[in-house]
Amino acid sequence: MAEEVTGSSPPAKSQGRRRGDGIFRSMTTGSSLAIVVSIGLIGLFLLIQAVPSLNANNINFFTSPEWSTGDVGNLRFGIRDLLVVTVLSSLLALAIAMPVAMGIALFLTHYLQPKFARPFAYIIDLLAAVPSIVFGLWGAKVLGPSLEPIATFLNKNLAWIPLFSDGNVSLSGGGNIFTAGIVLSIMILPIITAVSREVFRQTPVMQIEGALALGATRWEMIRTTVLPFGRSGYIAGSMLGLGRALGETVAVLIILRSATSSSTFSFFDGGYTFASKIASAAPEFSEPLSTGAYIAAGLVLFLFTFAVNALARYVAGRGKAKAS
Amino acid sequence: MAKRFDIKDLNIYYGKFHAVNSVNLAVPPRNVTAFIGPSGCGKSTVLRSLNRMHEVIPGARVEGKVLLDGEDIYASNVDPVEVRRTIGMVFQRPNPFPTMSIKDNVVAGLKLAGMKNKRELDEVAERSLRGANLWNEVKDRLDRPGGGLSGGQQQRLCIARAIAVQPDVLLMDEPCSALDPISTLAIEDLITELKKDFTIVIVTHNMQQAARVSDQTAFFNLLGVGQPGQLIEVDDTEKIFSNPSQKATEDYISGRFG
Numbered sequence: 001m002a003e004e005v006t007g008s009s010p011p012a013k014s015q016g017r018r019r020g021d022g023i024f025r026s027m028t029t030g031s032s033l034a035i036v037v038s039i040g041l042i043g044l045f046l047l048i049q050a051v052p053s054l055n056a057n058n059i060n061f062f063t064s065p066e067w068s069t070g071d072v073g074n075l076r077f078g079i080r081d082l083l084v085v086t087v088l089s090s091l092l093a094l095a096i097a098m099p100v101a102m103g104i105a106l107f108l109t110h111y112l113q114p115k116f117a118r119p120f121a122y123i124i125d126l127l128a129a130v131p132s133i134v135f136g137l138w139g140a141k142v143l144g145p146s147l148e149p150i151a152t153f154l155n156k157n158l159a160w161i162p163l164f165s166d167g168n169v170s171l172s173g174g175g176n177i178f179t180a181g182i183v184l185s186i187m188i189l190p191i192i193t194a195v196s197r198e199v200f201r202q203t204p205v206m207q208i209e210g211a212l213a214l215g216a217t218r219w220e221m222i223r224t225t226v227l228p229f230g231r232s233g234y235i236a237g238s239m240l241g242l243g244r245a246l247g248e249t250v251a252v253l254i255i256l257r258s259a260t261s262s263s264t265f266s267f268f269d270g271g272y273t274f275a276s277k278i279a280s281a282a283p284e285f286s287e288p289l290s291t292g293a294y295i296a297a298g299l300v301l302f303l304f305t306f307a308v309n310a311l312a313r314y315v316a317g318r319g320k321a322k323a324s
Numbered sequence: 325m326a327k328r329f330d331i332k333d334l335n336i337y338y339g340k341f342h343a344v345n346s347v348n349l350a351v352p353p354r355n356v357t358a359f360i361g362p363s364g365c366g367k368s369t370v371l372r373s374l375n376r377m378h379e380v381i382p383g384a385r386v387e388g389k390v391l392l393d394g395e396d397i398y399a400s401n402v403d404p405v406e407v408r409r410t411i412g413m414v415f416q417r418p419n420p421f422p423t424m425s426i427k428d429n430v431v432a433g434l435k436l437a438g439m440k441n442k443r444e445l446d447e448v449a450e451r452s453l454r455g456a457n458l459w460n461e462v463k464d465r466l467d468r469p470g471g472g473l474s475g476g477q478q479q480r481l482c483i484a485r486a487i488a489v490q491p492d493v494l495l496m497d498e499p500c501s502a503l504d505p506i507s508t509l510a511i512e513d514l515i516t517e518l519k520k521d522f523t524i525v526i527v528t529h530n531m532q533q534a535a536r537v538s539d540q541t542a543f544f545n546l547l548g549v550g551q552p553g554q555l556i557e558v559d560d561t562e563k564i565f566s567n568p569s570q571k572a573t574e575d576y577i578s579g580r581f582g
Contacts, residue, residue: 207419209419214408214412214485224421224436228422229422
């Protein structure tokens, strides 16, 4: 293809450059197309594999908490609890990580001297390099048990809030959404911090000086200039974090204790997220129909993550339009 | 309102670099003082030291005294935030807050100072916009973002924002350098009006502008590369532009260098 382009261009001198251009263009176009095509194919794969199982399902796929796929003749699977556990743990993670990430990002960009900010930022980025299995082990063996008294306290005193009411697993050991959400919050902290740090850093100096010259304190300056300027980027970064939390598998799998009864919409529930459910069953994927049930769950997670990203784009875009 | 500045033996440093050497200068109230001089001579630095804005740059420090009606703004018990509340500043490029409406931009300083009464804020907004000769152009769109205005209008919006807090002094750092001649003229007219109420210090690269708007002109110069900037002379504007006492000043205003 590249040669065709050069063949049709007469000036001999620029031919080398033109050929390079052509190759480069087909490489970039190819890469972009490959991404779009693979996303489409993944969706298609999930759909094709899931449909037969969905057809054979004997209970409502969306509203049932039950999950039994052992008997291929009587498939009964619903995603309600998977959705509840996934959303609760991810939202808890986001609720913890967002303010902390904002604090770190502001500290790095507008409080700390630049020469210290760089090493500090490296340390935060290093958090992203910790394998999730390590976070899982730490959460299950260290954090979970030590959170037990806090969880017990919250459950005792705030049980009138449904989120803190009795869960479907025992509080001992901390194998619940509460622990998983906190571990997830640490795991998504680096990405939210990194994105926020970049947008906060780019606040125009003119704006900052304008606010300071009006007699703004540092915090007031941040409130009037840095935060409005960085708002859409901060939200977009948080949504990236949320995407990671929704899809996190192994850490959640290790931490959450499996439950015998269905979810009570409490932070002290155990159970499975979409991803951990699929991973837990992976060794037994032999029967196509029962495998298809898990693939259907994967499809929902796929679409859900898509929706979250679309929402993030919408919010970020709206923020930008408002700023200009 | 409208206080005087007495600058005594002011030296400014950026880290180890000695940027401005020993400035002595009196800025009378209700009067326009212009700072002129070549680039890098420290005139903007001196201006920014008058409301402690240079402290935004790490490593910047001053020695000497800057007295605002006799009170040293560098005294150890003085909070720079308070200094900036009473000394307004207008920058080279218009910098309204892009996410705020025109009205919110004007009253931003008052809100920072804790004024909450909506009617009062509306009144000040109108008075300041009238004071900045912008009211008639924006009165129908006070709730629209300030970023939608033209450059000249944005700069007048910034002036309105600065005078809304009734500052003791108004500092202007080349306020017209990013504007077209017509907008420049509008700002210059405005400066002449504002000096009835405010003490104004303006840095400008445009000598005609200094001659048109100022009562007193200070000429800054560099003695050499790497040397600190110096105040060469300060006098009535008329005298500086007709019969300056220093040869360097005469060379500069007549366009002869070196």
